[in-house]
Amino acid sequence: MALPRLALVPGEPAGIGPELCVRVAQAPRTDCSLVALADPEVLAAAAAALGLPLNLLPADAVARQPGDLPLHPVRNAVAVQFGRPDPRNARAVVDALLGAAEGCVRGVYQGMVTGPVQKSTINEGGIAYTGTTELLAGHAGREVVMMLANDIVRVALATTHLPLRKVADAIDAPLLRQVLGILHSAMREDFGIADPVVAVLGLNPHAGEDGHLGREELDVVIPVLEALRAEGMHLVGPLPADTAFLPGRLRGFDAVLAMYHDQGLPVLKYSGFERAVNLTLGLPYPRVAVDHGTALDLAGKGLADPSSLEAAVTTCARMAAQRMQR
Structure with a gap:
């Protein structure tokens, strides 16, 4: 070839x-x-x-x-x-x-x-x-999705350069379906992973703590994940962001979807900034x-x-x- x-x-x-x-x-x-x-x-x-x-x-x-x-x-x-x-x-x-x-x-x-x-x-x-x-x-x-990657982890973003005050309002069902669809397709078409496993982070601390720390997970994230799982996607979460990046957990994921810029990218850059790259999926x-x-x-x-x-x-x-x- x-x-x-x-x-x-x-x-x-x-x-x-x-x-x-x-x-x-x-x-x-x-x-x-x-x-x-x-x-x-x-x-x-x-x-x-x-x-x-x-x-x-x-x-x-x-x-x-x-x-x-x-x-x-x-x-x-x-x-x-x-x-x-x-x-x-x-x-x-x-x-x-x-x-x-x-x-x-x-x-x-x-x-x-x-x-x-x-x-x-x-x-x-x-x-x-x-x-x-x-x-x-x-x-x-x-429509595209921003994903950063190095040799350790791939992190896609549901929202990119938004002030924190606007992030929660931006996270709705149509956006999550669109982003996860683009990410899932890219994992298959660009990386050759037939059944990609995507970890989805919660928006709130402890992924909302069953609604005690915010209802976005219960009202938006979980229903979308359940619907997409029924369509055949292998999605894990919503996961608390503070433990999702532990090495033992990361080995089971092909990509991680973070809800906002500084939720996922500091971990990626700390783990290997010199070899990190920025991909435009979609x-x-x-x-x-x-x-x-x-x-x-x-x-x-x-x-x-x-x-x-x-x-x-x-x-x-x-x-x-x-x-x-x-």
Whole structure:
């Protein structure tokens, strides 16, 4: 079977994304081929800062030596200074992401891997931007679920970037059915798990303590879980969040659904932040991102750890290969 071809988008050109892409290009890959959508001058500057070889090839070429990187050029409006984002380059950042997404939809690429973006700079550039997940969901016209993963645990989120005051109102039956449906399908289609076991956390302490600490579990979560179990899903819970992540329990789960951002992600990041990746489930293609920011203070200094981007490429390659087998 042919190797999946993945679009590689560095993200904010003044951040660490370009140098991470250069580092990833140093090792020959046996699981996928990569095509960068980026400005060639920025990648060349990153390679020079790192003192590493970089040979930019046509987009349809094959990387054979360390430093080879096929490229689809997406040029910035103005020259880039590492550590200093320029809003005038916001359009190029978004165009690279949308170009990769369009290539995935058309079958040019079998997945996309993305570096960190600077949301504030994109908005300052006159482009309304809440996040790459939302951008890609809008492009595909799909409802999506955010999931972060490392070698120890996969954590999906029922709600993402909401103030705590709004979380309880957002957790309703239609949302939970939608999120669990997307998560269940992704476990089967992208990870090849025929009967995934998903642990569902309660919203309240002790999963509501039979209604004494909140009724969301009794009124919303439990009825949804019972209905989906009757449809064939293997769901465990609602579980108290303070004990669900114990190692002995985690070994029995393929994924965990947390009700809100800081309920599940601190545990994941503590257990292995360097190898953590951010996945967008529900798209018509695999999308995996690094789980860190642009690190502007490190940009151009050769100090950035490429572990998360390496993990993102490996994870996306596996997901793409799984889809290609269907």
